[in-house]
Amino acid sequence: MASSSPRATITACERFLPDRILTNEDIERTVDTSDEWIRERTGIAERRILDDQPTSFMATEVAKGLLRRRGISGDDIDLILVATITPDMVCPSTACLVQDRIGASKAWAFDLLAACSGFVYALVTGAQFITSGTHKRVIVIGADRMSAITDPTDRSTCILFGDGAGGVLLEASEDDSGLIDFELHADGSGCDDLNVPGGGSLWPATKQTVEQRLHFIRQEGRTVFKFAVQRMAEVSLSLLQRNELTPQDLDLFVPHQANQRIIDATANKMKIPADRVMSNIKHMANTTAGTVPIALSEAFDEGRLQPGNLVQLTAVGGGLTWGSALLRWGTAA
Numbered sequence: 484m485a486s487s488s489p490r491a492t493i494t495a496c497e498r499f500l501p502d503r504i505l506t507n508e509d510i511e512r513t514v515d516t517s518d519e520w521i522r523e524r525t526g527i528a529e530r531r532i533l534d535d536q537p538t539s540f541m542a543t544e545v546a547k548g549l550l551r552r553r554g555i556s557g558d559d560i561d562l563i564l565v566a567t568i569t570p571d572m573v574c575p576s577t578a579c580l581v582q583d584r585i586g587a588s589k590a591w592a593f594d595l596l597a598a599c600s601g602f603v604y605a606l607v608t609g610a611q612f613i614t615s616g617t618h619k620r621v622i623v624i625g626a627d628r629m630s631a632i633t634d635p636t637d638r639s640t641c642i643l644f645g646d647g648a649g650g651v652l653l654e655a656s657e658d659d660s661g662l663i664d665f666e667l668h669a670d671g672s673g674c675d676d677l678n679v680p681g682g683g684s685l686w687p688a689t690k691q692t693v694e695q696r697l698h699f700i701r702q703e704g705r706t707v708f709k710f711a712v713q714r715m716a717e718v719s720l721s722l723l724q725r726n727e728l729t730p731q732d733l734d735l736f737v738p739h740q741a742n743q744r745i746i747d748a749t750a751n752k753m754k755i756p757a758d759r760v761m762s763n764i765k766h767m768a769n770t771t772a773g774t775v776p777i778a779l780s781e782a783f784d785e786g787r788l789q790p791g792n793l794v795q796l797t798a799v800g801g802g803l804t805w806g807s808a809l810l811r812w813g814t815a816a
């Protein structure tokens with residue numbers, strides 16, 4: 484990034500979580516599993532479930548919260564980006580629905596699909612419009628209603644996911660805070676490891692696709708597990724190294740929340756002390772594009788993010804996609 488360009492800095496962060504809690508004990512009543520197994524293998528105790536509302540509802544609540552925290556209106560926004568794999572509809576984008584509901588009359592809007600890496604991809608994308616000087620304020624949201632695409636009868640996936648959304652407001656930095664650097668990757672040869680096959684142009688929705696349960700998320704759990712640990716550690720270390728930093732320089736590491744064992748193994752590989760690793764998976768489970776901004780917003784509200792702090796975000800997800808972003812925390816609302 485050219486040193487003369489302003490950095491894109493986070494000036495507000497927000498999250499939205501549905502009220503309804505689905506505990507492991509609740510799931511014990513529907514599939515052959517146990518609270519003990521789920522906690523031991525994933526670290527998850529409960530997840531939030533959104534009833535009778537689509538993803539845009541959560542994303543709009545986040546956008547409204549960002550405007551409220553910053554004391555601005557929808558008209559002050561230039562671009563809205565929503566990372567999601569559970570859009571309300573195939574078309575239009577969920578971002579356009581948010582744009583309308585917050586009265587962002589001057590903003591353009593689009594969705595970005597990179598599954599669990601969606602927020603990191605979207606943050607980096609949104610930041611380019613700030614750094615280039617073309618936009619003043621960009622809203623970046625990660626939102627997923629995973630309960631809409633999770634098979635409640637599949638014990639290997641139904642225990643893992645929850646619903647939720649988080650987001651940030653990006654503006655030009657007046658100091659050295661903001662997005663320092665990033666590294667993003669994709670490998671489409673991993674398509675079969677993690678996907679939702681039905682409902683697109685390959686398998687348009689039919690009675691058969693519904694009967695074959697093709698509209699639900701499927702994964703090769705062990706393959707994804709190993710890939711996640713290896714890639715999150717690798718990309719995070721690579722990004723630190725090229726900025727002449729080490730994991731010991733980090734004030735907070737915010738990894739994608741897929742499994743507590745994945746978080747622990749990644750942190751161990753990188754030798755980051757546990758107290759500098761953000762984890763909320765016990766209560767939120769995996770909210771896909773929502774995990775990183777929800778964790779960031781929680782950390783901020785808990786006072787774990789102070790001006791000047793060095794923060795690293797890292798994620799891996801369907802695509803396969805993975806990446807990391809390095810930030811200097813500024814003054815946020």
Ligand code: ACO
Pocket residue numbers: 515516517520521524525599638639642643677702703704705707708711739740741742769799800801
């Ligand atoms: N309850 C009880 N037993 C179960 C359950 C369950 N909910 N699910 C699977 N099992 C059984 C399996 O059938 C298997 O039994 P078997 O040995 O008789 O065949 C046994 O438990 C072990 O199964 P594994 O799949 O090897 O269990 P593992 O320790 O790998 O845990 C898990 C499975 C939790 C899915 C893990 O592989 C994982 O977290 N993978 C990452 C996947 C992920 O997070 N995907 C989300 C999207 S991508 C992302 O966010 C990065």
